Amino acid sequence: MTRFVSWVLLPLGLVAIAGVLVWAFYLATTGETGARLADLALARVPETGVSNPVTSVLLNYRAYDTLLELAVLLAALLGIWSLGPAAPGFQRAAEVLQGMVAWFVPLLILAAGHMLWVGAYAPGGAFQAGALLGAAGVMLALAGHPSAGLPSEPVLRLLAILGVLVFCLVGLALMVLGLGFLTYPPGMAKWLILLIETGATLAIGVTLAAAYRGGRPARASEGAAP
């Protein structure tokens, strides 16, 4: 029975999926040649507050998607935290690795800031910048820092929800002003996007580093105990 599944059903399913993909590709390339959504979206990028089309889609046209992505990350982190206390970290690294980490972590933080700012007009943005921050945390954890560069528990919890929090607060404030949820007014779009991306970067970095460390964060009172 298992053999039937793995040698007949599985390949047939894969071939069917490949067929659907080829069919979709064929339709997409030879379909109607009228005005496509991409042209409309690209024509109005200057009004979105950023000149990088990818960032304008992620944080203006489809800001809901990005908000939900941040919520998914937060849910993943909560799932990891609910699995129990953290495993003991790595032993403290020797001096060469320590020296390299001492050089790399500030560079990674600088690169994350650059990536965040440059995302407005070139490839980059909150997710890439957050990944760099998370990589700095992973590096610290690998070199044997028990906290992985993460702050104490109350601040950690605040930082983990910061992305979703800033996103929702901006959306609700815009609703109070009489606009739609996350419908930015033209003059302020750039600064609102930057504000949201800054919160999202911090949240993503903290989430990824905390996910790598794993385990529930120790409460301030428990943290003192060995």
Add this chain to the structure above:
Amino acid sequence: MTTLLAAFDLLLSLTLLGLAVAALTSAEPRRGVILFIAFGLLLALVWARLRAPDLALAEAAIGAGLSGALMLAAARRARRRRSPETAPRPSEEQP
């Protein structure tokens, strides 16, 4: 130049497929994760070739780097959890 690029693309796609199959069929979790990291790095190259630098950056940083680190940690933990069942504990061998 175009034939060279086409040959590069073909090589890239074939290597990607081979790495995917190898990562999926490897019996040892750690080996599979390392193959998956290599797969992610090559996939970042594919995104760069498709002129999507944003995706290439995200794939290299998140797909290959951080997911790889997370899965390596998970593989380490899974092996530690499985080993007491398959092999007797050293403390039990030496009473």
